[in-house]
Amino acid sequence: MSDQQNAPNLDRGILIFSIWAVFGFLGLGVVLEGFKRDLWAVSAIGIGGIVLAFVAHIIVNGIFDTGFTKGETALGIGAYGLLGLVFIVAAADGGMSKADYYSGLTFFGTLAVGFLAYLSTRHGLRGAFSRFHHKAGDQKAGDGQAVAR
Amino acid sequence: MTWLLLYLLFYTAVVLYWARLAAKANGDFETYFSAGHQIAPWVSALVVAGASVSGWLVLGDAGRMASQGFGWPGQLQAGIALALPGVFFFKRFWLIAQRLRLSSQGEVLRAYYQSEFLVVFSTLVAVLFAVGFAGMQLGALSRLLANLSDGMISVSVAATVLSLVLFGYVALGGMRAIGYLGAVQTVLLGAVIVGFAGFAIMSLGGFGTLNQSLQKLAADPANAGLFNVAGVIQFTAGIGREAAVGHEGTALASLGLAMALMGFQASPLAAKIILSTRSPRGIAAGQTWVMAGAFGGLLALFVTALGASALIDPGLAISSLLASLSPWFSAWLFIGLLAGVQLVAGLGLLTAGEALVRHIYKPWFHSGLSRKATVTVTRVVVGLLVLTSVLMQVLTPVTLSVLGGLALPLAFQLWTPLLGITWARWITRPAAITGVGFGIAGVLLTEPFGQAVLSFFGLDLPWGRWPWTLNSSIWGMVPNLAVVLLISLFTQRLRPTEEALDVQQLMHVTLRTSARAAALKTTAWSVVLAWLFLAVGPGLIFGNAAFEGAEGAWLVGLPSLWAWGLLFWALGLGMVWFLSYKMEMASPLHIDIPTFEPPRRLRRDQSAAEQMRLRALLITVGVVFALAVITALTFGQ
Numbered sequence: 001m002s003d004q005q006n007a008p009n010l011d012r013g014i015l016i017f018s019i020w021a022v023f024g025f026l027g028l029g030v031v032l033e034g035f036k037r038d039l040w041a042v043s044a045i046g047i048g049g050i051v052l053a054f055v056a057h058i059i060v061n062g063i064f065d066t067g068f069t070k071g072e073t074a075l076g077i078g079a080y081g082l083l084g085l086v087f088i089v090a091a092a093d094g095g096m097s098k099a100d101y102y103s104g105l106t107f108f109g110t111l112a113v114g115f116l117a118y119l120s121t122r123h124g125l126r127g128a129f130s131r132f133h134h135k136a137g138d139q140k141a142g143d144g145q146a147v148a149r
Numbered sequence: 150m151t152w153l154l155l156y157l158l159f160y161t162a163v164v165l166y167w168a169r170l171a172a173k174a175n176g177d178f179e180t181y182f183s184a185g186h187q188i189a190p191w192v193s194a195l196v197v198a199g200a201s202v203s204g205w206l207v208l209g210d211a212g213r214m215a216s217q218g219f220g221w222p223g224q225l226q227a228g229i230a231l232a233l234p235g236v237f238f239f240k241r242f243w244l245i246a247q248r249l250r251l252s253s254q255g256e257v258l259r260a261y262y263q264s265e266f267l268v269v270f271s272t273l274v275a276v277l278f279a280v281g282f283a284g285m286q287l288g289a290l291s292r293l294l295a296n297l298s299d300g301m302i303s304v305s306v307a308a309t310v311l312s313l314v315l316f317g318y319v320a321l322g323g324m325r326a327i328g329y330l331g332a333v334q335t336v337l338l339g340a341v342i343v344g345f346a347g348f349a350i351m352s353l354g355g356f357g358t359l360n361q362s363l364q365k366l367a368a369d370p371a372n373a374g375l376f377n378v379a380g381v382i383q384f385t386a387g388i389g390r391e392a393a394v395g396h397e398g399t400a401l402a403s404l405g406l407a408m409a410l411m412g413f414q415a416s417p418l419a420a421k422i423i424l425s426t427r428s429p430r431g432i433a434a435g436q437t438w439v440m441a442g443a444f445g446g447l448l449a450l451f452v453t454a455l456g457a458s459a460l461i462d463p464g465l466a467i468s469s470l471l472a473s474l475s476p477w478f479s480a481w482l483f484i485g486l487l488a489g490v491q492l493v494a495g496l497g498l499l500t501a502g503e504a505l506v507r508h509i510y511k512p513w514f515h516s517g518l519s520r521k522a523t524v525t526v527t528r529v530v531v532g533l534l535v536l537t538s539v540l541m542q543v544l545t546p547v548t549l550s551v552l553g554g555l556a557l558p559l560a561f562q563l564w565t566p567l568l569g570i571t572w573a574r575w576i577t578r579p580a581a582i583t584g585v586g587f588g589i590a591g592v593l594l595t596e597p598f599g600q601a602v603l604s605f606f607g608l609d610l611p612w613g614r615w616p617w618t619l620n621s622s623i624w625g626m627v628p629n630l631a632v633v634l635l636i637s638l639f640t641q642r643l644r645p646t647e648e649a650l651d652v653q654q655l656m657h658v659t660l661r662t663s664a665r666a667a668a669l670k671t672t673a674w675s676v677v678l679a680w681l682f683l684a685v686g687p688g689l690i691f692g693n694a695a696f697e698g699a700e701g702a703w704l705v706g707l708p709s710l711w712a713w714g715l716l717f718w719a720l721g722l723g724m725v726w727f728l729s730y731k732m733e734m735a736s737p738l739h740i741d742i743p744t745f746e747p748p749r750r751l752r753r754d755q756s757a758a759e760q761m762r763l764r765a766l767l768i769t770v771g772v773v774f775a776l777a778v779i780t781a782l783t784f785g786q
Contacts, residue, residue, distance in 0.1 A: 010170070011189055014329055017163065018336035025156075026344070029477040036475060 012064045016057060016072075023053035031107065035100050043103035047110055054114060067122070084108055150298050156480035157310075160487070164318050167330045171322030178524035181323035182503050183252040183425040188328040193426040194435025196328055196492070198444050199335025200422070201231040201413050204286050204490035207342055207452055208467060214456020215466050218375025220396050222692060223403025223685045225453060225714030228445020229721030230407040230685065234414035234564070235423075235436045236728050240735045241571040242420060243429040244660065245652050247742045253500070254420035254563075255508040260648040261570050262578045270585055272504035274560045275417045279497030280538045281552030286490040287311055288542035288549060290483075293468055297479065305543045311487065316535045319495045319502075320528045324425050327495045331422075334488035339447060341485025346451035348474060348482075349458035349465045359454065360706050362461040367701070367708065375460065376708050378403070379618075381687045387595070387613030397618055400689040405620020407685040412561030412622060418493070421500045430737040433729040441725040449718040453711060494538075502531040514763050516755045551598045558596070558622035562588030565633045574653045577643050580636035588629030595621040606777075607784025651745050659740070666733045673732050680724050684717035 027049025034043025061067055068076070087104045090096050096104075175181050188196075210224045223230075242257065251257050258267040291307035298307075318326045353359050367376050379395040388397065413419060423432070459466040464473065467486075471479040506527045511518050518526065541549040565584045569576030593599030600610055615621060645653065682688045692713030696704045705712045729735040 010174075010329060011192070013170075014192060014332045017167075017333045021333060021337045022340040025481050026340070029475070029481055032477050033475055 009064075012060060012066070015060045019053050019056045019060065023049050023056065027051075027053060031103070034103055038097050038099045040099045040102050040106070043099070044106055047103075047107050050107075051110060051114060054118075058118060080108075080111060150301060150476070152476035152480040153294075153297055153483065156477075156484050160484050161314050163333075164314055164330060164491075165321075167333075168318035168322040168326045171318075171326035171329060175323055175325055178521050180325065181524045181527075182499075182507070183421075184323070184325035184328055186252070186425055186427060188325070188422070188426045190426055190428055190431025190435070192328055192332045193422055194431045194439050195335040196331035196422050196496075197235060197414070197419060197435060198231075198440040199331055199338055199489060200418060200493045200496050201440060202227075202338065202444050202448070202489065203283075203493035204290065204338070204486045205282070205493070206448060207338075207345070207455075207486065207489065208286065208289055210448065210452045211345075211456040211459065211467060214453060215459035215463070217396060217398060218372075218457075218460055219708050219710040219714075220374060220377065220379060220398030221403055221406060222378060222689055222710045222714045223406045225449045225711070226407060226445075226684050226718060226721060227410055227448045228441050229680075229718060229725060230410040231413060232436045232441040232445070232725050233728075234411050235419065235432065235440065236725060236735045238415065238567050238571055239419075239423045239432045239436070240429045240738065241656060241660065242567070243423050243426065243432070244655065244738070244742055245570065246424045248652070248655055248745050249648060250744055252424045253503060253508070254417040254424075255504050257420075257570065258566060259508070261646070261652055262566065262581055262649070263646050264578065264582050266582055267566055267585060268504075268508050270559075270589070271417045271563065272501070272509055274556065274563065275497060275501040275504045276534070277552060277556040277559065278416060278418055279494070279501035279534050280541065281549060281554075282556040283490065283494030283497045283553075284538035284542055285546075285550045285553035287315075287494055287538065288546050290487055290490055291542060293471065293483065293486075296468055297471060297483065308539050308542045311491075312535050312539045315491050315494055315498070316532055319498050319531055323524075324421070324499060327492075327499060328422070328425065331492050331496070334492040337485045338489035338492070339443065341482050341489075342447045342451050342455075344478075344482055344485070345467065345470065346455045346458075348478065349455050349470060352465055352470075352473075353458050353461060356454070357706075359458055359461065360703075360708075363457060363708055364703060366461065376710060377693045378689050378710065381690055383618050385616065385618060386611065387616035389597075389613035390611075390616075391613070393618055397615075399618040400687045401623070402615070402618040402620065403689055404681075404686050405615070405618075405623045408561055408622040408626065409557040409620050411564070412557040412559070415563045415567055416556075416560035417504060418496050418500045421496065421503075429735075433735040433737065436735055437722070437726045437729050441722050445718055445722060449715055453714070457711075498531045498534055501534055502527040505530050514759050514766075516759065551596075551601070555592065555596055555598055558592045558620065558625055559589065561622045562592065562625050562629055564626070565629055569633075570652060571656065574657060575637055575641065576633055577637050577640040578645070578649075579640050579643070580633045583636055584629045584633035587632045588625040591625035591628045592621045595619075595624040606780050647748055648745065655742075660738075662733055666731065669732060673728060676724055676727065680717065680721055684714075684721060689713070 027046045030046030030049055031043050032046070034040065034046055057068075087108065091101060091104070171184075175184075179185075180187075206224075206227055210227065213221055213224065242254075245261075246252065246257055249257065249260050251260060255268045255271045258264065258271055288304075288308065291304050291311060294307040294311070295302055295304045302310075318330065322329075350356055350359055353362065363376075366372050374395045377395070379393060379397070379399050382399050382401045383393045385391040385393050393399070423429075455465075455467075459470075463469070471482060474482070506523060510526070511523060538549075541552075562585050565576065565588070566581040569581050593602075594610065595612070595615055597614055600614070603610060616624075683691070689710075692710045694709055696707070696709040696712040698704050703709065703712075707715075
């Protein structure tokens, strides 16, 4: 691939890494600080930082006229699932304080609502549903990839 | 500790990810040295700023503020001082390199001046940055990492691991990896500067509390030196020989510091980034808004606040602050500092490796070296430089800092040959070469390295480091400039080389400044000289009391010198904008630069001459070593 073809993807990559290195990690730190100090408000600020990183990520995607890459989607869903599991196990264990519990709910609730809002604004309500729901006839012969309507 | 290790692992993964991407785009070796001249202008702007600031200004400026207060207000103008050389040189240097199809400072110096001395000097500066300057910072970070791990990781293990990561991405991805990763590292560095200052100020109880505490400190007459410049100049014998009255921070000491900072963007490291860039369109914006604006502001406000907090409470110095914060925050801040340091270290290693192999070894001793073999040898040289740096960090940290201290003032001596190429065509070849020679002597004679070498041979100089409170960059530049002026005066009849004539034609005919910019020339000179005088020169003395009312009350709630520094940072930003855009020194240019066609020269087989040179080099090294030993044994102490 030539340099010129590579450039937009690389430029996008640099921006995405920069955004998450700053807002993502700082936000994560503040969320953890909230858990440590048992303060919902502090965790909420951290969640705000992570949401800000998502918003900036989506803006960059918009500028480069693209969506999340497969790797980003896998990483995002994987991290969400893993953290969700940890939260559920911790909540079930019963050792969580009230502030921690509400912080966790705010975190996962915000991300879930944000994810749905993203899908519906990017693909429309029906399109967002079709991202998950595929009829058998949508299967392309040979390549095995689903075609979203 | 766990968080720190996790963040380090994550950082390493990111670094290697970008190195792999870069290596793929390079085709392994094809565009290893200059990224195919395809680095985007905005990436280049970020990398230049990040490398200029690196971790050094954060660690160094905050540390100096914590121990010596506001006595060195020149450091508040670091962003402007760092930006100025880029405004002067980058655009023209890029165009010249494009015209001559060259990709590094050494090559341009060789083409224009036909001087091997200047090529070797440029290479030496690159090596000093790679091993000394960056090694000093990496060493500091290794000690910090060892501290943070409560001794679980030793300094030597920390230095080795950090250097292995560095070597990995430089050797794999070359300039492209440094460019891509450098942009991310710069953003992260900027963020952690804000983070450090934010945590320090929060620990103190807010910005108001910081200034109230400073006011209490200033109320004690014993602390007056922390809030004042110690006169315009003091004629002392230098650090280590005679202490200055009050402290070493005179107004001209600040000027010297600013001049040393001006060395970075005149160095081969900055040239390497610029010459790997796709176009010069981002130079003006980069120098104005990223370097002077964003990073200048961060240095003048946030790093100063960080240092001032540590002045109030030594527990807020960087190392103590990191140890006292929650582990996820200290890990993030540490990684940000590491990113800044590795940016300049990686760039230095690549530039030094390339200079040693492509500009010295290949043309002198092995012209038949293939492109692929050149890259391979460069990787080996980069590895050796990393190894040297690690060994010095662990075994001889003092020598390393002595060497590191030479990098900036020596790089500043490159101003005269660069001015000759880009602006002042009356600077002749012998003048530039001799001037740099005198500049080197001036720097070495006023720095501990040169003094230690002379002492080794039995010659003790009657002065110490930085006599008259003047930085070695000034002691080098004064004779450098004087000699350049004098010799140029007498050698105007010498005919420049074909390449030099072509460059002069390009600079002074094709790139002639517009009538509008020419009309503003006097204004520009006045603005620059006034800014230099008041912001970093003798005029700093006015800053001692400019923002103080009756009975020493602070008029704007800040120490007078801090307010003075912030005012002149803002005015300096305006000056950089004016020079870049209105004077068209760095403004975007939309003309095609055709390639220079050099006169055809017959290529002869060089192998016999190369063998001879190698033999001569070995004999010379042997003889010089023997003479050095004899002299040291006879006269040394």
